[in-house]
Amino acid sequence: MSPYLRALSAILLREALRFVTQRERFLAALVRPLVWLIVFAAGFRAALGLSITPPYQTYITYEVYIVPGLCAMIQLFNAMQSALSLVYDREMGSMRLLLTAPLPRWWLLFCKLLAGVLVSILQVYAFLGIAYLYGIRLPLMGYVWVLPALLASGLMLGAVGLFLASTIRQLENFAGVMNFVIFPVFFLSTALYPLWRMAESSRLLRDICAFNPFSHAVELIRFALYARLNPDALVWVALTFAIFLALALWGFDPARGIMTRKARP
Amino acid sequence: MNALDVTGLSFHYGRKEALQSVSFSVMPGEFCALLGPNGAGKSTLFALLTRLFVSRQGRIAVMGQDLQTSPRAALACMGVVFQQMTLDLDLSVARNLAYFGALHGLSRRESVLRAAEVLERLDMAERAGEKTRALNGGHRRRLEIARALMHRPRLLLLDEPTVGLDARARAAITAHVHALARDDGIAVLWATHLVDEVAPDDTVLILHKGHILQHGRAADIAPQNRLPAHFMALTEDTAA
Structure with missing residues (x-):
């Protein structure tokens, strides 16, 4: 096995062991979307009518509509949680251990990113399992098709988190940033309402939602859950991933990055 | 040199x-x-x-x-021991060493052998299976030194x-x-x-x-x- 793959498997194993030992984190990640699904969606079901739009071929309940958005929400929170732990690790020192390994820094950061994404995928499948028991049945192939979509959206959101972690120098600043990122990103997206609904109240809000990469992650997942590909969403997600990963790698580069911008001779 | x-x-x-x-x-x-x-x-x-x-x-x-x-x-x-502790407290002593060994390109077999050697060298051989959280400050430091020696x-x-x-x-x-x-x-x-x-x-x-x-x-x-x-x-x- 090459040193690259050894490092990858070690980082994945470490993250998996953390995931197993931190059961509270797993439960917290599930409680949030389940509250939205069971409490919020039930309340809004009567108020929000939804017309037939792709990928749906028939009328759907509001609970069915928000499931993809809640899957993306799990990944969004997981990405921010991973970014928070990166900032914590950097302050507390264990990130230093990783960054002083004799491997390219981009590879080490990518391994860390991938480990976080795999954890988020496990969380999403657990959520989909509970939603199934709650009565939200999706096409069987959708559960398979959604895997690569979750990988793509998780990588995109993880790259955004990695970039944020590279720009934030102190742990205390992170809570504020999370609020400024998570809530606008989630609410200004198609996670809770379709674009045409947004357009009815404000064209500007609709345009913002259409531009928000999180909307495209949601739509990628939504189509995949019905065994369909949304190519536009995939391109948006891939592009956003590439941009934020490049920015994050720049941020963590000791010679050029944000981490040392004040430390240049 | x-x-x-x-x-x-x-x-x-x-x-x-x-x-x-x-x-x-x-x-x-x-x-x-x-x-x-x-x-x-x-x-x-x-x-x-x-x-x-x-x-x-x-x-x-x-x-x-x-x-x-x-x-x-x-x-x-280079082996490095940082001022702040960089161990994963939820992992065992052996797993902390194996994680570091993998980051430095050691195979699983090499890692096990090296871990036994370095723990012996630091008088910690009997602690390999313990949770790192259970170690006192001095032993945690020794473990960090042992870890820094994994890749010779x-x-x-x-x-x-x-x-x-x-x-x-x-x-x-x-x-x-x-x-x-x-x-x-x-x-x-x-x-x-x-x-x-x-x-x-x-x-x-x-x-x-x-x-x-x-x-x-x-x-x-x-x-x-x-x-x-x-x-x-x-x-x-x-x-x-």
Whole structure:
């Protein structure tokens, strides 16, 4: 096995062991979307009518509509949680251990990113399992098709988190940033309402939602859950991933990055 | 060949000078104590030596490998113990070592063999299966040193490794690392502000306000155990 793959498997194993030992984190990640699904969606079901739009071929309940958005929400929170732990690790020192390994820094950061994404995928499948028991049945192939979509959206959101972690120098600043990122990103997206609904109240809000990469992650997942590909969403997600990963790698580069911008001779 | 060569190294935080034209070498088997009061520039020097920071002024070479142009080769020769603890407390002692071994390219089999060796060397063989959280401060530090030795480094960097430990644990760790330099020929750079950790035959490097004030054998710099007084006088005079 090459040193690259050894490092990858070690980082994945470490993250998996953390995931197993931190059961509270797993439960917290599930409680949030389940509250939205069971409490919020039930309340809004009567108020929000939804017309037939792709990928749906028939009328759907509001609970069915928000499931993809809640899957993306799990990944969004997981990405921010991973970014928070990166900032914590950097302050507390264990990130230093990783960054002083004799491997390219981009590879080490990518391994860390991938480990976080795999954890988020496990969380999403657990959520989909509970939603199934709650009565939200999706096409069987959708559960398979959604895997690569979750990988793509998780990588995109993880790259955004990695970039944020590279720009934030102190742990205390992170809570504020999370609020400024998570809530606008989630609410200004198609996670809770379709674009045409947004357009009815404000064209500007609709345009913002259409531009928000999180909307495209949601739509990628939504189509995949019905065994369909949304190519536009995939391109948006891939592009956003590439941009934020490049920015994050720049941020963590000791010679050029944000981490040392004040430390240049 | 020197284990570590630092030549003309300077570094600034904005306009604040942290290191100014620092040059020194550490030979294989040498125990070099980097002495300096708080704020002397020790941690900055460590961040540069481990490539967490990069300076455009000066050169660092580890076993002849330039840290700027061949970072992977240079880092592969280096074991590091940071000032802050970097262990995963939820993992066992053995898993902490295996994780580090994998980051340094060791196979699972090599990792197991090396872990047994380094734990034996640090008198911790019987603790391999324990949760790291169950270890006391002294043993956690020893584990960090064991971990830094997993890939057989030729240079060991330790940034204030005895901070927060009681006198007995401090003495044990200092003795272990001296033995590593003496018996295994590992070059050691030991940053500290605790002068009593320095033995008469150690090399001493006194750093203050980013400048090297003195460099030489401890017994030559301040004979008859007068190093603490000498260090105090030197850094106080310069500060005044």
